[in-house]
Amino acid sequence: MNQKRVSRRVSRIEISATKEMPILADRIGGCVSLGQGIPSFATPPHIIEAVCAALRDDPRAGKYSLQTGMPELRSAIASHLLAAKAVERDPEKEILVTVGGMEALLAAILTVVERGDEVLLPSPTYASHIEQVLLAEGVPVFVPLRKEDWGLDVDAMERAITPGTRAIVVCNPSNPTGAVFADREMRAMGDLARRHGLVIISDETYDALVFDGPPPVSLESVAGMKEHVITVGSFSKKYALTGWRVGWLTASPVWMEQIMKVHDASAICAPTPAQIAALAALRGPSSCVEEMRQALRRRRDLCCERLDALGDAFSYVRPGGAFYVMPRYHFSIAPSRQVALDILHGARVITVPGSNYGAQGEGHLRLSFGGDEDEINQAFDRIGSWLKS
Ligand SMILES: Cc1ncc(COP(=O)(O)O)c(C=O)c1O
Incomplete structure (x- = not known):
């Protein structure tokens, strides 16, 4: 052997x-x-201070948190999602704190994608989306973005759908192009997913970093879309916390119960000091x-x-x-x-x-x-x- x-x-x-x-x-x-x-x-200094104080004063700060994440943090994420994205998620059943957005993406993709399932990736796309689909033994199907503005080509997506298509992984604002997809196109893609029974894994790692207009629509906030979307978020880029490794995932309970198994088997919980940092970030000045x-x-x-x-x-x-x-x-x-x-x-x-x-x-x-x-x-x-x- x-x-x-x-x-x-x-x-x-x-x-x-x-x-x-x-x-x-x-x-x-x-x-x-x-x-x-x-x-x-x-x-930011107020985040560092909050973590130092917790490590000094609260013995729980160095221990595992609940698997799903600290309850106060999940509540703070729920309030933030409602205020910033008009997304309503139950912090008890529909929000998970993860080891960065990366763990959230992997847990979602491993849960949704079966061996041989086709996954539509607007292309160019974030490299780790490709590797994670391959790791799940899925088949990445690259759907070119429009060359002139790197916009979503929803018609091309529809043409790429086959009976083997399972999911779409999309990142908006986009890494690597820096494009912000138009709300109209995002909604059309959501409609497409609903009609064809596809799951959208929506990577919103850069949601706060938009320069020329309002933040893009979060598909979970669109009527009838919640069941079709698993959203991934991150504290890394927004709060300069790349090394702390903390992010979140939202999904309906039917998905969450399954995703939790992957989270348990791979991470147990996000690092508690990093969760304290994330809580200070959400509660502190914006x-x-x-x-x-x-x-x-x-x-x-x-x-x-x-x-x-x-x-x-x-x-x-x-x-x-x-x-x-x-x-x-x-x-x-x-x-x-x-x-x-x-x-x-x-x-x-x-x-x-x-x-x-x-x-x-x-x-x-x-x-x-x-x-x-x-x-x-x-x-x-x-x-x-x-x-x-
Ligand atoms: C599009 C995208 N998604 C997810 C991640 C992972 O971020 P995190 O640091 O939260 O794991 C990155 C990091 O560069 C990214 O660019």
């Missing part, structure tokens, strides 16, 4: 290039990053979120100006949310992985190859403007010099 045999499930998946590039960069040294989606901001959003909007503008200044090297759709832009490059016909490696070695700038996000991402790079303005300027200075060399 080959003791090194790896399961089919795991051998089918890959570590995303988002995480691979920084590892390569570390070996090169002296690189600046337009790569991974980490906002540069420090965790000005920190607004300040970070404004800073990211300025960085978005800077990133677009710097792309414009590179002339016809790149073309791009101006992002309306999250902190990514996904330009097409015109200075090379090489695959995006090669171009990202060339930029890494030649300019010492980390970018992520578009192919990481499905076939429709090929020919593009994903750039994150989560870093501060100095880092963005330095990265573009270096890319500019490299292009001229």
Whole structure:
């Protein structure tokens, strides 16, 4: 027997290039990053204080919480969902606190997707959605976004549906394109899911980071949609809590009872100190979120100006949310992985190859403007010099 045999499930998946590039960069040294989606901001002080005080004064702070999460936190999430998204969910039966949005996504996908089920992924799409569908032994079906604005093409989605289609995983605002899908299109996609009996797994990790208009509709708030949608949220990007690993999931009780089994088998509960941080985030002043959003909007503008200044090297759709832009490059016909490696070695700038996000991402790079303005300027200075060399 080959003791090194790896399961089919795991051998089918890959570590995303988002995480691979920084590892390569570390070996090169002296690189600046337009790569991974980490906002540069420090965790707000009132959140740190709340966690320190709890760790000092409350012995429960270092112990497991209830599996579903601290009751006060679930209630606070329910109030937040109602106020911010007009979503009504019962904190007892329909809200789960998870180890980041990532665990929530995996638990949802493992619960919904059976071996061989087809899952529609608007493409380009978040790389981990692809890997998680593969891990569940599902079949990712890439439905191209509209090229001119990275918008949802609901007609193309309908054409992609077969008797084997089970679910749609959608991320709005979108990583990797930074697009904010129109409410009209989201509702049309919801209607499509209802008509064809599909489950929508709605990744709302970037819900607070919208620059040019109101936040997008949450499909759970649409009449008749609640049963068809499992929503995933995160504290990571909104409150600069990426390292704390805390997120949430909402679903109807029939789904939640099943999802809980996966959560129990994989995580037991989200880290209690991180849950205390999340509670402080929700109860504390929202000005920190607004300040970070404004800073990211300025960085978005800077990133677009710097792309414009590179002339016809790149073309791009101006992002309306999250902190990514996904330009097409015109200075090379090489695959995006090669171009990202060339930029890494030649300019010492980390970018992520578009192919990481499905076939429709090929020919593009994903750039994150989560870093501060100095880092963005330095990265573009270096890319500019490299292009001229
Ligand atoms: C679209 C999307 N979903 C989910 C996640 C996971 O976030 P978390 O840190 O909450 O696990 C990320 C992180 O980059 C993301 O970009």
